[in-house]
Amino acid sequence: MNADTAETLALQALTWLVGNDELLPVFLGATGADAKDLRARADQPEFLSSVLDFLMMDDAWVMAFCDAHGVAYEMPMRARMSLPGGAQVHWT
Structure with a gap:
């Protein structure tokens, strides 16, 4: 997912949250x-x-947001990984 798409999804999440x-x-x-x-x-x-x-x-929050916006449940995590600080941490 590119950064613009991730930001759009995050804005949708913010709107849902508000x-x-x-x-x-x-x-x-x-x-x-x-x-x-x-x-x-x-x-x-x-x-x-x-x-x-x-x-x-909370999985229930993810499900409620995704259901409200018709997106797959993994999309918030994919969006998060595309935004600053979202890269997977490798400890080894």
């Missing part, structure tokens, strides 16, 4: 972000990476 009244406060609390930050940083690949990192903390 529309989720139960999950948005959890995201804001976990990241320390506020509504102003969401608007100001939505175009930053590093911030979009954090959105996908948060989403992938």
